[in-house]
Amino acid sequence: MRTAVTNMLGIELPIFAFSHCRDVVAEVSRAGGMGVLGASGFPPEWLEEELAWIDAHVDGKPYGVDLLIPNTYEKRAVGDVDLNSLIPAEFKGFLDRECTEGNIPPLPESEAHALRAAQLAKVRMTPEQAAELLEVALSHPIALVVNALGTPPRETVSRIQQQGIRVASLVGKAEHALAQVEAGVDFVVAQGSEAGGHTGSISSMVLWPQVIDAVAPMPVLAAGGIARGSQMAAALAMGAAGVWTGSVWLGTAQSELSPVLKQRLFAARADDAVQSRAMTGKPCRMLRSEFSDMWLRPGAPKPLPMPLQTIATVEMRMRIERGGVENYMSYPVGQVVGDMTHETSVRQVVMDMLDEFVDAAHSLSALMED
Amino acid sequence: MRTAVTNMLGIELPIFAFSHCRDVVAEVSRAGGMGVLGASGFPPEWLEEELAWIDAHVDGKPYGVDLLIPNTYEKRAVGDVDLNSLIPAEFKGFLDRECTEGNIPPLPESEAHALRAAQLAKVRMTPEQAAELLEVALSHPIALVVNALGTPPRETVSRIQQQGIRVASLVGKAEHALAQVEAGVDFVVAQGSEAGGHTGSISSMVLWPQVIDAVAPMPVLAAGGIARGSQMAAALAMGAAGVWTGSVWLGTAQSELSPVLKQRLFAARADDAVQSRAMTGKPCRMLRSEFSDMWLRPGAPKPLPMPLQTIATVEMRMRIERGGVENYMSYPVGQVVGDMTHETSVRQVVMDMLDEFVDAAHSLSALMED
Structure with missing residues (x-):
């Protein structure tokens, strides 16, 4: 062809x-x-x-x-300011409450600093x-x-x-x-x-x-x-x-996703791939979970503009992933997720x-x- | 074929x-x-x-x-209650303020009652x-x-x-x-x-x-x-x-739209056909205008559930139409509106x-x- x-x-x-x-x-x-x-x-x-x-x-x-x-x-400007200082205290409070109520375990003390630094480096790329x-x-x-x-x-x-x-x-x-x-x-x-x-x-x-x-x-x-x-x-x-x-x-079978997340994708329907600002502050279509739903709860703050939303939520997302907190797990995915029902192979x-x-x-x- | x-x-x-x-x-x-x-x-x-x-x-x-x-x-139930009483006073206040600020003229006294009744009859169809x-x-x-x-x-x-x-x-x-x-x-x-x-x-x-x-x-x-x-x-x-x-x-040329509204459609781009609950309380894709935008302003109430939203907004919409208030005019239309640029004919x-x-x-x- x-x-x-x-x-x-x-x-x-x-x-x-x-x-x-x-x-x-x-x-x-x-x-x-x-x-x-x-x-x-x-x-x-x-x-x-x-x-x-x-x-x-x-x-x-x-x-x-x-x-x-x-x-x-x-x-050019992104690397120069302390972006963390731009995240409102009430926003941090909202995330903390959600982590507590969602039973999302903290990062292991020994690794927390390095993990945060690695994630933030991505966001703050010069x-x-x-x-x-x-x-x-x-x-x-x-x-x-x-x-x-x-x-x-x-x-x-x-x-x-x-x-x-x-x-x-x-x-x-x-x-x-x-x-x-x-x-x-x-x-x-x-x-x-x-x-x-x-x-x-x-x-x-x-x-x-x-x-x-x-x-x-x-x-x-x-x-x-x-x-x-x-x-x-x-x-x-x-x-x-x-x-x-x-x-x-x-x-x-070749994909990078964890087996747990893969199973969640296979269970999802087309309208479970929702457009949300939860991950980056810009509309991003992703698997619906408590992590996307939490921003729709009464009293929830609006997601912050890019790149602040990513910076503000990066630790929570690492905690979800490492803690294996299934109902909060998400991943960028399109509406075709509704047609994906079982593991297959690239060649197939x-x-x-x-x-x-x-x-x-x-x-x-x-x-x-x- | x-x-x-x-x-x-x-x-x-x-x-x-x-x-x-x-x-x-x-x-x-x-x-x-x-x-x-x-x-x-x-x-x-x-x-x-x-x-x-x-x-x-x-x-x-x-x-x-x-x-x-x-x-x-x-x-069955729809005709039996006074639906108007279910619309919160602050909601009516929001619509009134918007009409005043948007310079949307009131309905002519002589016709207002009949117009309202006709519109409400549609919504309350038994x-x-x-x-x-x-x-x-x-x-x-x-x-x-x-x-x-x-x-x-x-x-x-x-x-x-x-x-x-x-x-x-x-x-x-x-x-x-x-x-x-x-x-x-x-x-x-x-x-x-x-x-x-x-x-x-x-x-x-x-x-x-x-x-x-x-x-x-x-x-x-x-x-x-x-x-x-x-x-x-x-x-x-x-x-x-x-x-x-x-x-x-x-x-x-055969369509029911007024020339003014038709011109607004021809000027619109695909992303001007927005999904909004403004008209009926259910997601309805329509031409973006002040009428859809007003629900996104800070402090705006959430649209009411169907059929209350239609009942609450029907008078405002009649005022917009009869007053020829262009920037508030809307109409249900899909994203293909972005490809419609001039009047044509059905046969064409x-x-x-x-x-x-x-x-x-x-x-x-x-x-x-x-």
């Missing part, structure tokens, strides 16, 4: 898999698609290790990395640190850099492209897609509101054709609500050059997707003949 | 058009699709007049009616009144009754079907679709969250395949986010037997939709040959 992006990247299938898990990345690329490692916030030495592993396991197939392309104009991460990525034979947030500086985009690497960006609005064209990216990923993680409010069915029209002839990947072949057929029928998937890989997902895609495309053709 | 629903209803095109405007209904049916008059809340004599007009203008083609199929178990409306519809040569809300009683469904009329229901969740199968409907309309009017939270891309799988082999119409041929191709590729459209007809919409559908289906076929 050949589209503008399979030609551009030399891949066989227009299926892109976003994952924080190197196994998923390597396996999707080996299956003919393109694995993309979600690496923003990784410490540089960790990214180095993951990419070295992928290089050794990807059989020379192309793969990509998704990270924050540093933008010095927007990010442009220099983001640049360092990008350099690590560029020192590997990657085929694609995807910019996770905002519009990357034009010079950085060209510098990456001069190394023979393609650059893409995620967008949730047609206007944002036009800004990416200006910045010189090779293609955009139009992500509808049903997707997991940070999303806008426009659904895939409405967003994809808008973005496709806005940036034509630049290729567009369709994202948000894609986990199976009929959805892939819909995206390609609408003119997308490929599909970008994320949530579906969380349910595979790819095969099922292709089978159903072919069936869907044929049945649409058959309609035209009646 | 033949699908399960075109065969069932004897129509040429699997395009269903929901409209409150008889001209749109008749013209879509004459073009080979199926116009469906949204009639819930019409006074019986008005419905009689509209249907007689359609009968005279539809050239014998099939058309449908969308209304509340009376369910005596759920609705099962007997709903039954009367259904009887008016059944006395015309309609081909289809669509149930606007909830699950209709099985006996009423069979009685309608015994007259050779098909019955369908709108659903926003797979579980609800299964209840409709139990009630004996002929098909369901799966409506994603991007649609205008009352919607759930699950987007079309995720909802459609879930409902299609849940009720198979019963046919499913795809609704929510469909205004053009590429979206129709996506729906049919995913296995829908047809498409259900609404918002797109609001921008036609149908032709454009078909043209683009054929192109989209062919380009998907071509992909399979590479």
Whole structure:
């Protein structure tokens, strides 16, 4: 199957898999698609290790990395202030009460300091640190850099492209897609509101054709609500050059999720993937749990703006995870979680997707003949 | 083009058009699709007049009616209490302040009483009144009754079907679709969250395949986010037997909207179609305006549950409409509003939709040959 992006990247299938898990990345690329490692916030030495592993396991197939392309104009200020001092005392009181009432155990004294520091380092990444991460990525034979947030500086985009690497960006609005064209990216990923993680409010069915029209002839990947072949057929029928998937890989044997969290995903329905500001202060679609519900309780404060919400809640989230407090566990996931009911494998997902895609495309053709 | 629903209803095109405007209904049916008059809340004599007009203008083609199929178990209680007394005084104060600050003129004294009574009659419709409306519809040569809300009683469904009329229901969740199968409907309309009017939270891309799988082999119409041929191709590729459209007809010369409101729709972007409880107390997607924004202001009360919110706000909404207060005007509309930029005609919409559908289906076929 050949589209503008399979030609551009030399891949066989227009299926892109976003994952924080190197196994998923390597396996999707080996299956003919393109694995993309979600690496923003990784410490540089960790990214180095993951990419070295992928290089050794990807059989020379192309793969990509998704990270924050540093933008010095927007990010410079973040490292300079004591952000912790900007979190209101009553907000801290709300979190403390919730932890007590939810029986969420404290962090072990011995590890607490190091854990906090590591998490905060992610949030407070400076442009220099983001640049360092990008350099690590560029020192590997990657085929694609995807910019996770905002519009990357034009010079950085060209510098990456001069190394023979393609650059893409995620967008949730047609206007944002036009800004990416200006910045010189090779293609955009139009992500509808049903997707997991940070999303806008426009659904895939409405967003994809808008973005496709806005940036034509630049290729567009369709994202948000894609986990199976009929959805892939819909995206390609609408003119997308490929599909970008994320949530579906969380349910595979290879995924990074703990068994407990995986079971919670398998039990969830589509409307359990709720858009909430609980995690980062920006609307992020995630598994509904007490952690998302607590902000809806009477008297709860409004989540703080980014990055304060992440800073304020990071310790609580570590306590939930390490304490194994199931009813508070959450994870970014899209509405397709409702179709994920049991553990599968990366290869099975790819095969099922292709089978159903072919069936869907044929049945649409058959309609035209009646 | 033949699908399960075109065969069932004897129509040429699997395009269903929901409209409150008889001209749109008749013209879509004459073009080979199926116009469906949204009639819930019409006074019986008005419905009689509209249907007689359609009968005279539809050239014998099939058309449908969308209304509340009376369910005596759920609705009996509504007429019996003084609902107005359940609206808190501070809530009324909020509306009064907003009207004053928004320069929304009062209703003319002479008409105020009659206007209020007419609007409240809609909201407080008894099962007997709903039954009367259904009887008016059944006395015309309609081909289809669509149930606007909830699950209709099985006996009423069979009685309608015994007259050779098909019955369908709108659903926003797979579980609800299964209840409709139990009630004996002929098909369901799966409506994603991007649609205008009352919607759930699950987007079309995720909802459609879930409902299609849940009720198979019963046919499913795809609704929510469909205004053009590429979206129709996506729906049919995913296995829908047809498409259900609404918002797109609001921008036609034939639509019921005032020129001012139509211009506001043409200026709106996809994310100006917001889900709000402002109109009815239930989440309803509508054009963003001061009327939806006012509930988000600091100190604003939460909208009341249905039907109190409608009762509480009906006078304000009449004042906005009759006073021509543009910045407060709203109307139920879906996210496809972002693609509606100028007035068109019903026939043009149908032709454009078909043209683009054929192109989209062919380009998907071509992909399979590479």
